[in-house]
Amino acid sequence: MESKLLNFLQRPGSLVFASNQSLLSDPKAIGARAVRLSSGHVVFYGAHGRRVLATDPEGNPLHECEWDATAPHPVALLRARLRLDWGQWVGLRPGGMVQSTTLNLSSRPGWQRLATDDLRQMAAQAMRVPVEEVQFFYPDEDLTIDTHGQATIRHRKDAFYLLEDGTFARPRFMACMGAMHWGQIDFLPVVELFQSLLPGTGSAAFELIRGLYDDQNASDPRPLQYRGIPTYPSAAAYRLFSAFFVPALAKGGDPFPVFMDPARSREVAWLPDPTPPRRYFDEPHKLCLTIKGDVVNKVTRAEDPAGVPYVQVSAAAPAPCDRRVTIARGTLELREGEACLEVPVKPAWGPLRESPPARASSPAPGWRALLGEGFTPVSPQAAYSAVLLYPEDDAEIEELACQPFAADYLQDLFEQEAELRAHLGRARRVLVDNFDARLQSCVHLDAPRETTILYRHPAFVQKFAQAAWNVLLQRNRLDWVKHIHCIPDQHGRDAAYREPYDLIMAWVPFAIFDQEAQVGAVARLVARSLPPGGIACLVGPATVGAVLQEAGMRMLEASPIEQLPTYRMHLTLLPQSRLKPGLALWVAQS
Secondary structure, three states, X not given: OOHHHHXXXXXXXXXXXXXXXXXXXXXXXXXXXXXXXXXXXXXEEOOOOOEEEEEOOOOOEEEEEEEEOOOOOOOEEEEEEEEOOOOOEEEEEEEEEEEEEEEEOOOOOOHHHOOHHHHHHHHHHHHOOOHHHHHHHOOHHHEEEOOOOEEEEEEEEEEEEEEOOOOOOOEEEEEEEEOOOOOOOOOEOOEEOHHHOOOOHHHHHHHHHXXXXXXXXXXXXOOEOEOOOOOOOOHHHHHHHHHHEEEEOOOOOOHHHXXXXXOXXXXXXXXXXXXXXXXXXEHHHOEEEXXXXXXXXXXXXXXXXXXXXXXXXXXXXXXXXXXXXXXXXXXXXXXXXXXXXXXXXXXXXXXXXXXXXXXXXXXXXXXXXXXXXXXXXXXXXXXXXXXXXXXXXXXXXXXXXXXXXXXXXXXXXXXXXXXXXXXXXXXXXEEEEOOHHHHHHHOOOOOOOEEEXXXXXXXXXXXXXXXXXXXXXXXXXHHHHHHXXXXXXXXXXXXXXXXXXXXXXXXXXXXXXXXXXHHHHHHHHHHHOXXXXXXXXXXXXXXHHXXXXXXXXXXXXXXXXXXXXXXXXXXXXXXXXXXXXXXXXEEEEO
């Protein structure tokens, strides 16, 4: 192995798994080898023939894999680390989550004669999926019946983790997906809790999937299908798959509508795209470029407090948050509005296509106008990490992560209930108090109503501002930006509640949840700020409901959060989840 590649292998932080550390002494003697791809990227393989490290042409690590060479063929993937565009590492543990269901079959006549295929048939009927899918995802060892007629069905999933220090020393669960056959990639997976993934996790995971697929299918590429129990097809999943694989139908035609039909998603065949995305890190400028063919698709700055990449768009089309990347005269240009950061193009990135001339002007006002004057800029780490994480065990769910259960339910309620839908249509002044984690569900952008947002978590409010600005831009309604007012809670609470509102959505902080007097004060403040006919949606302990009734408000709904369909759906993914006791939602009219 040439000395330059050996330096790549020995770079600090590239190999952290104990079983891979032996490669650092004498890789050649151990049987390791390195392959430089046509793009300049390098893949290192262990004596077992499986990739252990992939880097860009300058040796910056992309992912590391740990394998169990003692397992029966094929060699089993134990763990993997994936480096995100902004430098954070996330972990992947195959079979990291196992959910078990127990059935008592002892009262069923002839249960002693039941076999694993009988359990598969029962599971297929219960889940309303073809038995072939159950056969695919449930091997014999995950379907057992003991001597007392107790059947156990285990569903294994691969789990994603946030690696705080780049290792598995303190992993934090993020999301899961259908258990892949990593020794022989044969399908495209369903990802659950995908909104909890840190930005860039999906593309980094598919970079690994595509790399292993290429290792395993050098001579005769096999078509893949999107499979899961059940599948959740989406436009975002289709775009991600299409970056690495080419979709096609056996009889021709547009595969997208077929893919979007859960009953037909499997009909789409995915074959490798000859020019998959490739990533390059520019350490001096703290950048990561994603290049497909000769086009720079995306550039991420690790030290960017906005936490949003610059993307390639057509000359006429605006980019999300107006952040766009162009190539001009050998220079990489990162633009937002009139600001421009220039970086020299490196030869290692390969030949790059020049960009068409940029638009003469940028959309105004920009997304930062939604944040208001009192906004304190967040750190790049906080900006990129503004996602909600849920415990995989029975630990109590944190406050911010609970908010979607109420906010998403309320969004559905206002769409489905005629009385509430009509009230929202008439509402001209709205207050959203401490719903930072789900402002997208609380702030309706269908009309130019005056909306005041009291917030406590700037990183989540910034994320909302970016998403809301993109929606208003698409609808050609940027003039509505002036109607949305984001105000830090500690500075604007008193002034905000001196105004009347047609609709108030408020979340009682967990910090005062057990302090009856303070909770009552919040509920009375909300009640006083509603004119006759105004509606309040409050989440908190039982004290909230009592105070609203004392204020003479008409109860439209009172529901424990644990009974809401949004939370019940969450339990199908993480059945051990546990809420703060007594957490409930009230909808009341003055």
